[in-house]
Amino acid sequence: MTDLPMIEAAAARARGVVRETPLLSSPFLDAIAGRPVYAKAEVLQHTGSFKxxxxxxxxxxxxxxxxxxxxxxxxxxxxxxxxxxxxxxxxxxxxxxxxxxxxxxxxxxxxxxxxxxxxxxxxxxxxxxxxxxxxxxxxxxxxIKPFDEPQVIAGQGTCGLEIAAQAAALGITSGTVLTCCGGGGLTSGIALALEAHAPGFTVRPVEPQGFDDTARSLAAGTRTGHGAPEVGLCDAILTPMPGAITFPIMSRLCGPGIVVTELEVKEAMRLAAVRLKLVVEPGGAVALAAALFHGRDLADGPVIATLSGGNADPEVYAGILAGG
Amino acid sequence: MTDLPMIEAAAARARGVVRETPLLSSPFLDAIAGRPVYAKAEVLQHTGSFKxxxxxxxxxxxxxxxxxxxxxxxxxxxxxxxxxxxxxxxxxxxxxxxxxxxxxxxxxxxxxxxxxxxxxxxxxxxxxxxxxxxxxxxxxxxxIKPFDEPQVIAGQGTCGLEIAAQAAALGITSGTVLTCCGGGGLTSGIALALEAHAPGFTVRPVEPQGFDDTARSLAAGTRTGHGAPEVGLCDAILTPMPGAITFPIMSRLCGPGIVVTELEVKEAMRLAAVRLKLVVEPGGAVALAAALFHGRDLADGPVIATLSGGNADPEVYAGILAGG
Incomplete structure (x- = not known):
């Protein structure tokens, strides 16, 4: 089972290889959200995602x-x-x-x-x-399983170690961390890292409408599938059900899930391009969509949203930027 | 006149305010260029450009x-x-x-x-x-003049200090630094910083075809205008002539200018989106275009290209991504 020493060991093995990705912000996004918004730019990770x-x-x-x-x-x-x-x-x-x-x-x-x-x-x-x-x-x-594998979760947890350090450097010690959530590898890894290094933050998984297996599972207290085929705009995060290893971690550490619409995802992608100069794929934009358009679902205070991946097909991406 | 102490003083005033932008790379871009290519991601600077x-x-x-x-x-x-x-x-x-x-x-x-x-x-x-x-x-x-102003040049020079430190951290002490060049503020600032901190690098300004006043001036040894109206795809860098302050610095420190076509600029913008996940405006992509498509004009060794700005109009940008 993944624990903090495993995450710290993964971080030691990652040194000089895995990029420390920046935590970016824009006054324009803060104005839309009505609160400080920080984007953890995992699209800049090698291979274009936190994976x-x-x-x-x-x-x-x-x-x-x-x-x-x-x-x-x-x-x-x-x-x-x-x-x-x-x-x-x-x-x-x-x-x-x-x-x-x-x-x-x-x-x-x-x-x-x-x-x-x-x-x-x-x-x-x-x-x-x-x-x-x-x-x-x-x-x-x-x-190498995509999420239900302790060393994979430990690796994703290194993103949480960076978030904790970067937030502390900005003087931020409490708030909400929104994660783009498929099987829960990134979410559970970040939650474990923040439990130890930034316990003032609540981690909340974000999913697209119709693929909200994690939100349902957290609400039910047991692993529950979304029941839809794994095909949709947010292809990276349509996993049918949280993992057997990731779910207990999320259940213990994470707040309720948040569900966003495809329209919100597309608008978040456009705003990431215009305001942060980052290319974000649909599945990597759900957390930013929640930060910008679901303030009513969030506790007061700053929000850190993972931009988890940027590997959008160029034609699909161009269509969305053009307003599609 | 801008000198190294002025640049270092500007860096001291910038601490905690100006972002240190990352130096990014992709094996896919290296393969296209046939050499290591690093992109200095000034699109991630506050306001979306090095300015x-x-x-x-x-x-x-x-x-x-x-x-x-x-x-x-x-x-x-x-x-x-x-x-x-x-x-x-x-x-x-x-x-x-x-x-x-x-x-x-x-x-x-x-x-x-x-x-x-x-x-x-x-x-x-x-x-x-x-x-x-x-x-x-x-x-x-x-x-506050846009480029022909010693404190502005000193500020742009802080980008050069970062390039020197980041290249050294990668073990790179010689090669070519390609700059997107309008009036020469960024180019001359970087050249002054590298003269002191990374003298193994040659700085070479890059301009779009038809607006190559700096290339012409460097070749002629005297300030020469491009003679075209300041309207074109690369709106950020169509300045009619190098500055009275920037030109002597560039003339003393920089290698010959490089001229790229609009087609090369658009392809560089598409590759920056797909391979680096960065939104780059046309004028901010000329240096990457030279890195990728003008290997014949470059000395052997690694290339560092500034991605100077990302403030493209969304509709224009979407059209270019779609292949326009």
Missing amino acids: FRGGWSAVSALDPATRARGVLAFSSGNHAQGVAHAAQLHGVPAIIIMPRDAPALKIENTRALGAEVVLYDRAGGENREEIGARLQAERGMTL | FRGGWSAVSALDPATRARGVLAFSSGNHAQGVAHAAQLHGVPAIIIMPRDAPALKIENTRALGAEVVLYDRAGGENREEIGARLQAERGMTL
Whole structure:
């Protein structure tokens, strides 16, 4: 189970490799939100999302002989790139199992980062876990799960260590941290780091309407699925249910979930471009959308929102910037 | 005349106010350029461009009684916002004289940052210097010139101090620094800082085709105008001629100028979005365009390119991302 020493060990392994991403702000965003808003710019992380933190943490934690046989991951895209790049930097092979309908850019990037990509048909009912287990057995590679894996959660937790230090440097010791939440790896990692280093903050997971499995699970006190197919604008965070490892952490440490609409997500993407000069993908913009448009759901005080990823398909992104 | 102690004093005044912007990279950009490429992300500076460095330096250098009477600037947009925000943070008035055809976003932002905006008709032959001089005399405000002003150059030089330190941290002590060049404030400031702190680097100004007054001036050994009207895609850097103060510095310290096409600029903007997750305006992308597409004009070794500004009008930007 992930704990603070694991996160701190992941941070030590990450030094000089994982980027410390900036905490950015704009008076224009503060005016919209009616409170100070800070954006944790994980879009500037290597591979364009926080997922490189977890990928690097998991791959670097393997013993060298195991690591040399390579790693395996299934992912709609950002975890794929994070693991592929971590494997590439370690000089070990990676196979990534991706849905055929993942954004083309994420598939291309994963291949360009040196990984072998195996595509599967999400709509056709193929089970990615079975494909992964088979490849794992055949090739002796280690499966790096996208969120329900203690070393991955520890890696995402390094983002929380940075948030705690950066907020303290700004003199901010209490407020709300909003996280873009799929399976809960980033959310639970950040929550563990802040529990120790910035206990004045409440972590609140944010999800898109219709894919609010974490909000429902937190409300019900038990893991609950959203019941929708994993296809939608916010492709990075449509995971069907919180993880068996991540949910108990979130249940213990996080406030109620927040649900945002696709219109709010698109407007947050446009504002991130105009006001922060950052390209944010839909799934990476849900927390900023909550910060800007859900003040009624938030306690008073400053808000820190993760901008979790920026790997939007260029045509889709251009359409959204143009008002689509 | 700007010198290293002035730049270091500007850096001391900037501490805790001006952002240290990150030096970012992508293996995909390295592959295109065939060499390591680093982007100095000044789009993440307050107000979305490096101009806040010069604005803050100049306003903070005024004696308090003078500063209290307010400041005045003429600018097509980024200097306007830099000075407006610096005045706002000091709690003193600012009047900004802007061309009526400047990008709407830059005019709106300047007003939103608390400045009074006076628009003039660039095509109609109005002389912005005369308007500035009249307002200066009437109101006793201090004119902050956009580039030909020692304290502004000193402020832009703080970007060079950061480049020197960040390159050294990466173990890079020689190579080429490409700057987006209008009047030469950023270029000359960076060149002075690197002369002292990273003498292994050659600074080379980059301009858009048709507006290559600095390249021509460096080649001729004397200040030479580009002769074109100040209207074009790269609105931020269409200044007619290098400055009387900036040119001797560039002439002494900088390598030959490089000229890029509008197509190269647009492709650099798209790649900055996809690979660095940064929104860059046309005038802020010329140096990256040179890094990616003008390898034949560059000495071997790594390249550091300034991404000078990100204040593109959203509709224009969306059109370029969509391939326009």
